[in-house]
Amino acid sequence: MIENILAPSVFATCLRLATPYLFAAIGEMFGQRSGVLNLGVEGIMLMGAFFAHYVVLSTGSLLLGVIGALIAGLVMGIAVAFVNVTLKAEQGISGIGVYLFGLGMSELLFKTLVGTPRSVSGFPPLHIPVLSDIQFLGIGQIFFQHNLLVYVAFALVPISAYVLRRTPLGLMIRAVGQNPEAADAMGISVTRVRYMTVIFGAMMAGLAGASLSIALLNVFQQNLTSGLGFIAIALVYFGRWRPFGVMLGALLFSFVNALQLQISAIGIDVPSEFAVMAPYVITIIALVFASKQTEKPTALTKPFDRGE
Amino acid sequence: MHSSNLRAFLDRLIDGLLPLLSLIAALAVASLLLIALNADVGQAYAALLEGAFGTQNAFAETLVKAIPVMFVAIGICVAFRANVINIGGEGQMIAGALAGTTATLALSGAPSLVIIVAALAAGFLAGALYGGLAGFLKAQFNVNEILSTIMLNQVAVQMMNFLLNGPLLDPSEQGLNHIPKTARIVAEAQLPRLVIGLPDGTLLFDRTRLHYGLLIAIVLAAVIYIILWRTPIGYRIRAVGYNERASRYAGISVGRQMVLSMFLAGGCAGLAGVVQVLGLQYRLQTDGSPAGFTANAGFNGIVAALFGGLNPFGAIPASILFGGLLVGAQNMQRDLGIPASLITTINGIVVVFVVSSQILVKWRGRRRAQQSTTRTEVPLDSPIVVEQQA
Numbered sequence: 001m002i003e004n005i006l007a008p009s010v011f012a013t014c015l016r017l018a019t020p021y022l023f024a025a026i027g028e029m030f031g032q033r034s035g036v037l038n039l040g041v042e043g044i045m046l047m048g049a050f051f052a053h054y055v056v057l058s059t060g061s062l063l064l065g066v067i068g069a070l071i072a073g074l075v076m077g078i079a080v081a082f083v084n085v086t087l088k089a090e091q092g093i094s095g096i097g098v099y100l101f102g103l104g105m106s107e108l109l110f111k112t113l114v115g116t117p118r119s120v121s122g123f124p125p126l127h128i129p130v131l132s133d134i135q136f137l138g139i140g141q142i143f144f145q146h147n148l149l150v151y152v153a154f155a156l157v158p159i160s161a162y163v164l165r166r167t168p169l170g171l172m173i174r175a176v177g178q179n180p181e182a183a184d185a186m187g188i189s190v191t192r193v194r195y196m197t198v199i200f201g202a203m204m205a206g207l208a209g210a211s212l213s214i215a216l217l218n219v220f221q222q223n224l225t226s227g228l229g230f231i232a233i234a235l236v237y238f239g240r241w242r243p244f245g246v247m248l249g250a251l252l253f254s255f256v257n258a259l260q261l262q263i264s265a266i267g268i269d270v271p272s273e274f275a276v277m278a279p280y281v282i283t284i285i286a287l288v289f290a291s292k293q294t295e296k297p298t299a300l301t302k303p304f305d306r307g308e
Numbered sequence: 309m310h311s312s313n314l315r316a317f318l319d320r321l322i323d324g325l326l327p328l329l330s331l332i333a334a335l336a337v338a339s340l341l342l343i344a345l346n347a348d349v350g351q352a353y354a355a356l357l358e359g360a361f362g363t364q365n366a367f368a369e370t371l372v373k374a375i376p377v378m379f380v381a382i383g384i385c386v387a388f389r390a391n392v393i394n395i396g397g398e399g400q401m402i403a404g405a406l407a408g409t410t411a412t413l414a415l416s417g418a419p420s421l422v423i424i425v426a427a428l429a430a431g432f433l434a435g436a437l438y439g440g441l442a443g444f445l446k447a448q449f450n451v452n453e454i455l456s457t458i459m460l461n462q463v464a465v466q467m468m469n470f471l472l473n474g475p476l477l478d479p480s481e482q483g484l485n486h487i488p489k490t491a492r493i494v495a496e497a498q499l500p501r502l503v504i505g506l507p508d509g510t511l512l513f514d515r516t517r518l519h520y521g522l523l524i525a526i527v528l529a530a531v532i533y534i535i536l537w538r539t540p541i542g543y544r545i546r547a548v549g550y551n552e553r554a555s556r557y558a559g560i561s562v563g564r565q566m567v568l569s570m571f572l573a574g575g576c577a578g579l580a581g582v583v584q585v586l587g588l589q590y591r592l593q594t595d596g597s598p599a600g601f602t603a604n605a606g607f608n609g610i611v612a613a614l615f616g617g618l619n620p621f622g623a624i625p626a627s628i629l630f631g632g633l634l635v636g637a638q639n640m641q642r643d644l645g646i647p648a649s650l651i652t653t654i655n656g657i658v659v660v661f662v663v664s665s666q667i668l669v670k671w672r673g674r675r676r677a678q679q680s681t682t683r684t685e686v687p688l689d690s691p692i693v694v695e696q697q698a
Contacts (some may be wrong), residue, residue: 043656088670094660097663100607104650108647226597226598230462237452277466280460284459284460287456288449
């Protein structure tokens with residue numbers, strides 16, 4: 001029984017399902033580290049998912065699909081940055097606007113340009129030579145038989161950690177999020193740094209959408225993400241604004257998702273609603289315990305005003 | 309002196325008109341979208357208006373669509389006034405609907421008034437506790453309320469799916485491919501249809517689906533208005549929203565106001581859920597998706613509240629406007645084949661424009677402050693206010 005539930009395929013699925021969380025949450029983390037909460041991730045993911053899918057549907061090129069998702073994210077990111085940084089809008093509310101916009105717009109485009117859900121042939125699994133053949137504990141199957149985007153998403157984690165901690169750019173981002181006045185006095189343009197992180201985050205959200213529509217599910221339909229983007233935002237808090245913490249949270253969520261799929265696949269009768277509910281409850285509890293939140297960027301959600 | 313009065317009046321007028329300007333700007337963007345969709349813009353808006361307000365039945369449908377949005381929006385006014393960003397309207401609405409429906413089903417056989425009052429009370433209380441939970445987590449553990457309410461929305465959806473597929477499932481719907489819904493509520497529990505008799509004897513809204521929920525919403529708006537602007541409770545809630553630190557120095561328990569504002573906001577959203585059951589659907593039913601029961605009223609309520617200037621009486625016409633957009637869009641989709649999701653897009657743009665335009669208010673406020681150093685503007689943390697508190 002237990003070996004059925006914890007089969008290697010469950011862990012493999014877990015890693016695969018972590019992809020959209022990772023892209024979206026790591027991207028969002030950069031924005032938050034610089035002091036901007038982008039609550040519109042869900043809407044941007046939907047736009048990215050649609051454009052990736054639509055481009056692949058019409059050109060057959062996965063590369064162009066990824067580029068389409070990145071451009072969708074870029075455009076949305078510029079708008080989000082303009083509203084939150086330049087116009088200093090209340091970030092918690094403007095994000096809901098961005099979400100509703102993306103939700104409506106992606107459905108509008110889908111109904112006009114595509115009509116009914118159609119599947120595409122998305123990213124195929126890449127079997128890494130030699131490593132993917134390891135039988136021991138199913139390691140080959142768990143780690144080395146995934147599509148390209150899975151590897152990219154996990155590679156993003158150490159890279160982000162390195163950039164944040166060890167590069168001048170990372171220092172600038174953290175300074176702007178912790179103490180924008182001091183950063184400004186040092187000659188760092190708070191506005192420019194925040195534009196950069198928000199736009200990068202939005203592009204990653206677009207990519208997160210693409211990882212659903214042209215790699216995991218290979219289909220687009222209205223509200224495809226159904227809350228994934230909001231979870232990604234919570235994961236940033238969950239992971240205490242650190243790339244590896246965020247990854248841990250993403251794996252927790254995707255593991256519960258994978259487990260739930262497996263349990264229903266082998267026909268155990270547990271109300272699936274509780275399995276779906278569990279990660280949300282866990283996140284709330286985690287937020288309670290993270291309440292001191294000493295790592296939280298001090299200037300998060302606070303627009304910067306030079307007092308001119 | 310005259311000219312400065314006039315300027316103050318004009319300033320206030322412009323501040324008040326900003327939401328309207330935001331809507332016009334959003335409609336301008338929507339027009340561009342319509343052009344991109346190769347649709348005739350004039351025709352599309354004509355179909356939208358006709359579908360929303362063209363006939364008595366259309367207007368009644370608009371009001372029916374607006375009722376849950378109103379309830380949520382009235383509650384959002386309280387939370388946002390306390391600077392607590394309540395995104396949990398969806399979940400609170402579901403909590404209210406679940407509790408209200410359960411109470412109704414348990415009380416079938418009791419007199420009509422008893423069932424309805426008990427159901428409304430149960431709905432309010434369930435929504436209020438669910439909202440209050442997020443307020444408590446914020447006050448006690450510093451948990452960001454935006455995140456907690458979003459999480460609680462998903463928890464509520466799953467709880468509803470579980471209950472409607474199991475314990476609360478309509479007994480006649482057993483079997484594998486059942487629709488997740490409760491049994492139908494008894495006739496005594498249903499809110500009456502609202503028909504208005506005009507002096508000349510004609511009946512307004514006769515044979516439409518408009519129900520008494522509209523009146524309940526108007527009463528609620530009045531109650532919330534009085535609480536916010538005519539009682540110490542409301543004064544404290546608004547003070548915390550206006551300047552948290554100053555309020556703390558003035559001896560106001562900030563945490564308590566946060567919980568209270570979320571309690572009231574959640575209660576209003578809970579009423580939205582139970583009224584939707586008692587007045588319109590006569591049972592709690594969903595399709596399993598997050599918006600399956602709420603039809604996004606929890607989010608649209610935020611749009612309407614902002615559009616109504618965070619004033620309960622502003623929220624009512626604002627909700628009717630957005631209800632009209634939703635109903636009109638279906639007409640537009642039928643007649644011209646333009647997907648109704650255009651309205652969700654417009655709603656999003658309205659929200660973004662309304663919050664973005666706040667910077668204009670701030671700019672002009674700052675300019676005013678610079679211009680009139682002689683005029684006495686009392687900052688909130690001045691001794692005068694503190695004295696009033698004591």
